[in-house]
Amino acid sequence: MDATVECHISSGEIVKDGKVKASDYKKFTNGFDTSLIDDVLLEHWGRVISVNIIVTFAIA
Numbered sequence: 001m002d003a004t005v006e007c008h009i010s011s012g013e014i015v016k017d018g019k020v021k022a023s024d025y026k027k028f029t030n031g032f033d034t035s036l037i038d039d040v041l042l043e044h045w046g047r048v049i050s051v052n053i054i055v056t057f058a059i060a
């Protein structure tokens with residue numbers, strides 16, 4: 001089963017050992033015809049809302 005992402009619900013594929021397989025965020029963004037959040041987008045929205053946005057995690 002592929003991972004499912006909806007507005008407020010997400011679930012991932014469970015592999016043989018019972019662990020949840022990592023989600024492929026690039027595949028999700030392509031499926032929704034959008035792009036991943038990057039520094040340029042964060043800087044843009046930081047200027048729009050007058051807040052310095054700091055991201056403390058990264059998706060490889």
